[in-house]
Amino acid sequence: MRRVANWTYGSVAMATTPRKQSSHGSKRPARRERAIYRATLEELAEADYGALSVESVAARARVNKTTLYRRWPTKAALVHAALESIVDAFELEASTGSLRGDLLTLARRMLKITRSVEAQSLLRVRLLDEPEPELARIAAKLQARRQAQLTRLLEAASARGEVRRGTDLGLVLDLLGGMIHVRTTIKKMRVDDALLQRAVDILVSGISLHPTRAR
Amino acid sequence: MRRVANWTYGSVAMATTPRKQSSHGSKRPARRERAIYRATLEELAEADYGALSVESVAARARVNKTTLYRRWPTKAALVHAALESIVDAFELEASTGSLRGDLLTLARRMLKITRSVEAQSLLRVRLLDEPEPELARIAAKLQARRQAQLTRLLEAASARGEVRRGTDLGLVLDLLGGMIHVRTTIKKMRVDDALLQRAVDILVSGISLHPTRAR
DNA sequence: ACAAAACGCAACTACTTGTTGCATTTAGAT
DNA sequence: ATCTAAATGCAACAAGTAGTTGCGTTTTGT
Numbered sequence: 001m002r003r004v005a006n007w008t009y010g011s012v013a014m015a016t017t018p019r020k021q022s023s024h025g026s027k028r029p030a031r032r033e034r035a036i037y038r039a040t041l042e043e044l045a046e047a048d049y050g051a052l053s054v055e056s057v058a059a060r061a062r063v064n065k066t067t068l069y070r071r072w073p074t075k076a077a078l079v080h081a082a083l084e085s086i087v088d089a090f091e092l093e094a095s096t097g098s099l100r101g102d103l104l105t106l107a108r109r110m111l112k113i114t115r116s117v118e119a120q121s122l123l124r125v126r127l128l129d130e131p132e133p134e135l136a137r138i139a140a141k142l143q144a145r146r147q148a149q150l151t152r153l154l155e156a157a158s159a160r161g162e163v164r165r166g167t168d169l170g171l172v173l174d175l176l177g178g179m180i181h182v183r184t185t186i187k188k189m190r191v192d193d194a195l196l197q198r199a200v201d202i203l204v205s206g207i208s209l210h211p212t213r214a215r
Numbered sequence: 216m217r218r219v220a221n222w223t224y225g226s227v228a229m230a231t232t233p234r235k236q237s238s239h240g241s242k243r244p245a246r247r248e249r250a251i252y253r254a255t256l257e258e259l260a261e262a263d264y265g266a267l268s269v270e271s272v273a274a275r276a277r278v279n280k281t282t283l284y285r286r287w288p289t290k291a292a293l294v295h296a297a298l299e300s301i302v303d304a305f306e307l308e309a310s311t312g313s314l315r316g317d318l319l320t321l322a323r324r325m326l327k328i329t330r331s332v333e334a335q336s337l338l339r340v341r342l343l344d345e346p347e348p349e350l351a352r353i354a355a356k357l358q359a360r361r362q363a364q365l366t367r368l369l370e371a372a373s374a375r376g377e378v379r380r381g382t383d384l385g386l387v388l389d390l391l392g393g394m395i396h397v398r399t400t401i402k403k404m405r406v407d408d409a410l411l412q413r414a415v416d417i418l419v420s421g422i423s424l425h426p427t428r429a430r
Numbered sequence: 431a432c433a434a435a436a437c438g439c440a441a442c443t444a445c446t447t448g449t450t451g452c453a454t455t456t457a458g459a460t
Numbered sequence: 461a462t463c464t465a466a467a468t469g470c471a472a473c474a475a476g477t478a479g480t481t482g483c484g485t486t487t488t489g490t
Contacts (some may be wrong), residue, residue: 051343074479441481
């Protein structure tokens, strides 16, 4: 493992840009490139970052390892690029009219996100700041972006005035999201809609103006 | 990396038992052994399982690597033993008299646990079922044990009858614990007591019989 | 159809991981 | 205190993995 002195994969152009997107009108965003990124994320969702090997990514992407090494000089660079390639397509959803309904919609979306390969791989990178703090920073940034979108949804839902003023919406989000994450990713339990409803019921009843006691 | 055919580290005695605890009255539970386990857990809390190397553990424990290799033939065996060495000293805490007070006590304890090296390392192992399913299983068992203890606390608190019947206590626990975990371990935010109180307020107000609306 | 870039392949070097033999230390029993 | 067996440290080793390089072939844009 020979290390390049201190190669940073920050804002500097990090590899030879594939010419496909240079001219001709960016017909395809490099099909093969996407396959490689996908393979990287999948490997990362299954194993550690530490256990991730460039060779295994190459094998999964059906590509020779030299191809990878030439374009991304290090494992960190490859993962970096793969992370950056994640696009979170978030379309604002229509309000259901009630706080409970909106929270439930939110919960379902969170569950879907949590289950995705992107979220799983993002998590792996997120909780390693030791060997690659730079990568962890990037993963944090991406996650924050998602979080911000979810927060906006929640804010819109609560703006109707059904929520006690002073309520910490970020906290509510993390209560809900934390539960989903723990059950899905860590405990590997099945999270079904009934559970989401129960959780939402507790939270709604906990932050709502009206003392809704029954569920 | 030569692999032993299929060496399982299950219930079989996995290494030469140190003689210290054999006779003489178990004066010390092998001081050095504890140091090694500690080093293992610390390394594991900082890095991946995949990135964990026996050599780094040896270095941290100020021990020659051959010592480790001789007693634990593989990395998995070492981690296994280190995990098993974890003892969670849980003393039942006195009730504060109110549901809110008890939940807050519970939250504080969860925070403390979550921050511990043991929990951090346990988590790492927990979310790798790919390369070492056996290890993940063990980590799951240990975590379940902890969870059960916490659940009993919560049950005791709710038994006073301040909680709506039919309330999913496990869910409440995961809402609280999930939030703490996400903020502490993943987002690396500071979790202070005020936040815990706010969270508990929401939950208490969400599960309590009495419609407590103000906080 | 042509040229440049990208790719696959194979051989190679450098490093990491795990193993072994032997001298030295340590700890329990007499 | 002394003896002995287990445990450890050390160094040299074997084997595997991670990157590198040169070259011939394929792909791709013009």
